[in-house]
Amino acid sequence: xxxxxxxxxxxxxxDDAMALLAxxxxxxxxxxxxxxxxxxxxxxxxxxxxxxILALGGREDIPVYPGADRPLTGQAREASExxxxxxxxxxxxxxxxxxxxxxxxxxxxxxxxKALGGELELIATGPLTNLAIALAKxxxxxxxxxxxxxxxxxxxFGNATPAAEFNIYADPEAAxxxxxxxxxxxxxxxxxxxxAHLTENEVEELEGFGTVQAAFCAALSxxxxxxxxxxxxxxxxxHDPCAMLYAIAPTLFxxxxxxVGVERxxxxxxxKTVTDxxxxxxxxxxxxxxxDVDRPRFVRRLLALLREYGG
Ligand code: RIB
Ligand code: CA
Numbered sequence: 001x002x003x004x005x006x007x008x009x010x011x012x013x014x015d016d017a018m019a020l021l022a023x024x025x026x027x028x029x030x031x032x033x034x035x036x037x038x039x040x041x042x043x044x045x046x047x048x049x050x051x052x053i054l055a056l057g058g059r060e061d062i063p064v065y066p067g068a069d070r071p072l073t074g075q076a077r078e079a080s081e082x083x084x085x086x087x088x089x090x091x092x093x094x095x096x097x098x099x100x101x102x103x104x105x106x107x108x109x110x111x112x113x114k115a116l117g118g119e120l121e122l123i124a125t126g127p128l129t130n131l132a133i134a135l136a137k138x139x140x141x142x143x144x145x146x147x148x149x150x151x152x153x154x155x156x157f158g159n160a161t162p163a164a165e166f167n168i169y170a171d172p173e174a175a176x177x178x179x180x181x182x183x184x185x186x187x188x189x190x191x192x193x194x195x196a197h198l199t200e201n202e203v204e205e206l207e208g209f210g211t212v213q214a215a216f217c218a219a220l221s222x223x224x225x226x227x228x229x230x231x232x233x234x235x236x237x238x239h240d241p242c243a244m245l246y247a248i249a250p251t252l253f254x255x256x257x258x259x260v261g262v263e264r265x266x267x268x269x270x271x272k273t274v275t276d277x278x279x280x281x282x283x284x285x286x287x288x289x290x291x292d293v294d295r296p297r298f299v300r301r302l303l304a305l306l307r308e309y310g311g
Contacts, residue, residue: 003027003029003030004028004030004121005030005032005112005116005119006023006029006031006032006121006122006123006247007031007032007034007035007109007120007121007122007123008020008023008031008034008035008123008124008125009034009037009067009105009109009122009123009124009125009126009130009131010034010035010046010050010125010126010240011036011037011039011087011126011167012036012040012046012049012050012053012087012088013039013040013041013046013049013079013083013087013088013126014040014082014083014088014089014220014223014224015125015220015224015239015240015241016040016053016125016126016240017053017216017217017220018217018220018221018238018240018306019151019240019241019243019244020050020053020054020057020244021216021217021306021309022244022245022248022302022305022306023123023248024054024057024058024059024062025057025305026248026305028248028249029248031059031062032062032112032120033062033063033064033065033108033112034054034062034065035064035065035066035067035105035106035108035109035130036049036050036064036067037067037068037105037127037130038069038070038071038076038078038127038129039077039078039079039127039166039167040078040079040080040082040083040087040166041078041079041080041083041084041085041086042069042078043066043067043068043069044069045086045087046087046126047064047066047100048096048100049087050064051064051096051098051099052088052093052094052096053088053093054098055093055096055097055098056093056212056213056216057213057309060096060097063098063101064101065100065101065104065107065108066100066105067105067106067129067130067133068129068130068133070129071127071129071173071174072132072133072171072173072174072177073173074171074172074173076170077160077166077169077170079160079166082223082227089220091219105130106131106133106134106137106138107134107137109122109130109131109134109141110137110138110141113138113141113144114144116144117144118143118145118146120144120145121145121147121148121149121247122145122147122148122149122183123149123244123247124148124149124150124151124152124178124243125150125151125167125239125243125244126167126170127167127171127174127175128150128152128167128168128174128177128178129174131148131177131178132173132174132177132178133174135178135181136177141181142181142182145183145184146184147183147184147185147247148183148184148185148186149185149186149188149243149246149247150167150178150185150186150188150243151167151188151193151239151240151243152167152168152175152188152189152273153165153167153168153175153187153189153190153260153273154190154191154193154273155189155273155275155277155289156190156191157190158190158272159190159231160271161268161269161270161271162268163268163269163270163271163272164263164269164270164272165189165190168262168271168272168273169270169271172264172271173264175262175271175273176261176262176264179260179262179286179287185286185287185288186246186247186255186287186288186290187260187273187288187289187290188242188243188246188253189273189289189290190237190239191290191291191292192242192246192253192290192292192293193238193242193243194231194233194237195292195293195295196237196238196241196242196293196298197228197233197236197238197295198221198236198238198299198302200225200235202235202303203225203236204218205303206218206221206306209306209307209309209310210310211309211310212309213309214309221236221238222236224236224237238302241302242298245298245301245302246290248301252294252297252298253292253293254290254291254292254293255288255289256288256289256291257287257289258275258276258277258285258289259275259276259277259283259285259286259287260273260274260275260286260287261275261283262274277289277291
């Protein structure tokens with residue numbers, strides 16, 4: 001199998017952690033780097049959390065290059081009420097042997113993009129600040145990115161506010177820069193992520209794998225389950241694992257090629273992803289907006305990847 005070279009930009013974060021553990025076992029991916037960004041919790045936590053997750057997943061061969069500790073503009077947002085003050089629910093993680101690298105995330109994204117001559121893919125499961133800085137510093141970057149998969153936004157509702165999803169709300173200016181960049185972009189918003197959920201029974205099946213990785217992911221999923229009720233979803237929405245599985249196996253999903261823009265000025269709507277997919281569809285399409293998933297096949301593939309830790 002030809003492995004695809006990817007960099008994962010993330011803000012771990014409990015669902016980022018689950019997405020990373022799944023990615024570590026995906027035979028399709030050659031993970032070149034992880035580039036943490038401030039998001040769910042400050043960078044002082046998301047960066048070392050990436051090291052801890054690599055240690056838990058047995059992948060300390062993958063280097064970690066920290067990025068931005070704040071959004072391009074505006075106040076820093078966080079979601080510690082969901083992820084815990086440390087970003088990983090205070091879960092007893094292994095002590096990493098690897099250390100954070102000095103090179104900045106955006107410089108690594110450019111370096112790898114150039115070196116791979118257009119074959120590099122990006123998977124972003126946090127605020128898009130690192131990618132926006134890379135675009136500002138290296139305007140030719142879009143020529144060298146084969147595909148960008150983003151967990152963010154949504155056509156119909158928000159979670160950070162009634163209008164905005166957290167990753168976009170945390171840095172709307174960065175998101176607008178990324179969506180206008182011309183990089184081939186797939187956007188996995190709340191519409192599909194809430195459909196890509198795990199039921200209580202499926203979380204119990206996961207827990208039954210009996211590994212430390214499965215126990216961690218089951219605990220993360222139960223935390224997500226506790227947040228599912230207000231949204232009326234019948235299970236734990238797998239936000240970042242959904243985007244990761246889209247990057248790995250897009251045929252499990254349904255997407256529409258359409259225009260998406262980011263509201264930056266609204267009093268009630270700042271950070272909302274606005275799309276013409278359900279209206280006049282007259283604007284120049286710029287993303288593949290992922291709207292639906294074959295949930296049984298999604299669950300089978302996600303659990304199969306996480307079961308790999310059992311040997
Ligand atoms: O809205 C969900 C997204 O925000 C996920 O990426 C979660 O980790 C948080 O970053
Ligand atoms: Ca995230």
